[in-house]
Amino acid sequence: MTQNTSQMYKSNSSGRNVVPGWMKLNTDKPDAIEIQLDIDASDLQRQQATLLIEYWPAPGELGLQSLLPVRAFTSSPEGWCVFVPAQGQVLVRAIDTQPIPPLLSAHSIILDPATVMGTVVNVSVKFPGETTPVGNIGNLMLNN
Amino acid sequence: MVQHYSDTRTSEGRVRFLLDGEAVVLLTEGSGWQQQAQFASIQDAVLGLALLSDVPQPLYAQALDDLYRQLSFFGQLGAA
Numbered sequence: 023m024t025q026n027t028s029q030m031y032k033s034n035s036s037g038r039n040v041v042p043g044w045m046k047l048n049t050d051k052p053d054a055i056e057i058q059l060d061i062d063a064s065d066l067q068r069q070q071a072t073l074l075i076e077y078w079p080a081p082g083e084l085g086l087q088s089l090l091p092v093r094a095f096t097s098s099p100e101g102w103c104v105f106v107p108a109q110g111q112v113l114v115r116a117i118d119t120q121p122i123p124p125l126l127s128a129h130s131i132i133l134d135p136a137t138v139m140g141t142v143v144n145v146s147v148k149f150p151g152e153t154t155p156v157g158n159i160g161n162l163m164l165n166n
Numbered sequence: 167m168v169q170h171y172s173d174t175r176t177s178e179g180r181v182r183f184l185l186d187g188e189a190v191v192l193l194t195e196g197s198g199w200q201q202q203a204q205f206a207s208i209q210d211a212v213l214g215l216a217l218l219s220d221v222p223q224p225l226y227a228q229a230l231d232d233l234y235r236q237l238s239f240f241g242q243l244g245a246a
Contacts, residue, residue, distance in 0.1 A: 028203045030210040039213060069223040093226060094216035 036142070037100050041088050044104035047077055051107035054139045057131065058103045059114070061095045062148035068092050071118040071125075073147065079110040108137040116147045125149055172236045174229040178222045181229035183211060183236075194221055208237075 031040040033056055045053060059073060071092040077085040090102060106112055111132050118125040129145060168191070171183045179196030186204070190211040194201045199220055205211040215221065215229065 028205055028210070028214060030205070030213055042217065072219065089217075089219045091216060091219055093223070094213065097212050097216045097230070 032100065033103050033105075035140070036103060038103040039098055039100055041075065041090055041102055041104050043086060043088060044075075044077075044106070046105075047085055048079065048107040048109065051109055052139065053105035054108040054137050055106050055133060055141045055143055056103050057106060057112060057114075057143045057145060058101065059090065060101060060144060060146045061092055062146065064151075065092065065147065065149045066096050068118050068120065068149065070120040071116070071149065074113075074115040074117060075104060076113040076115075077104075077106055077110060078113065081111075085110065106133060108133050108135050108141075114145050114147075116149065118149055172229070172232045174225065174232045176225045176228055178225045181215065181221065181225060183208070183229075183233055194218055196220060196222075196225075208233075 028042065030042070031045060032038065033040060036056065036058065038056075038058060041059075047053075059075075061073075065071060069092075073090040073092070074087065075090060076087045079085045088104075094102065104112070111130060113128060113130050115126065115128045127149075131143060131145070169185045171185050171190075172181075174181045179194065182191075182193040184191040184193065188206070190205045190208050192201075192203050192205065192211045192214055194215070201218065201220070203211075203214055205214055212230070212233070215226065221229075
């Protein structure tokens with residue numbers, strides 16, 4: 023077999039796994055910010071849920087896009103992070119396609135060029151709980 | 167010599183963990199797609215599998231089950 027080894031990197035400071043590809047996004051600017059991604063414990067059983075992470079170095083210019091399935095959090099106690107330079111914008115979208123209608127939420131982080139090297143940002147994802155349907159089964163059965 | 171460590175097939179696809187010397191090779195395939203990646207450790211390969219959104223959840227869960235069964239039976243990589 024001749025393929026290259028896919029290296030999994032960890033943050034030196036936090037010990038978290040780095041989402042593959044999310045280091046040294048900009049060759050001219052250092053990785054100033056560690057964005058730590060957390061999922062609420064109650065959401066770990068969501069089998070279809072995923073985080074979509076996007077880096078936009080400038081408006082209209084998509085730099086990198088990655089899917090981080092929630093199951094990746096269950097196979098790794100260290101958790102996950104991404105490294106970004108102090109420039110542009112990061113979008114984190116949380117998606118769960120299992121319920122109908124699907125759950126979808128977005129969070130945007132604008133990266134201030136004046137950010138100090140080594141800054142840590144936390145993004146905590148918690149999906150809404152089971153929503154109570156309007157009315158209840160008893161009411162529905164009255165209509166039969 | 168490449169050694170098959172675990173081989174999981176469901177109606178949705180197939181996941182194989184192979185040992186190639188010190189490296190762990192992850193082969194995944196389904197209808198119309200296949201991927202191959204090499205990792206430095208079994209832990210990294212498991213993380214890599216979790217990140218593959220092409221692999222449906224039931225196949226993923228079954229592949230981990232099979233892998234853990236092999237690991238608990240043989241104790242450690244290379245012992246098989």
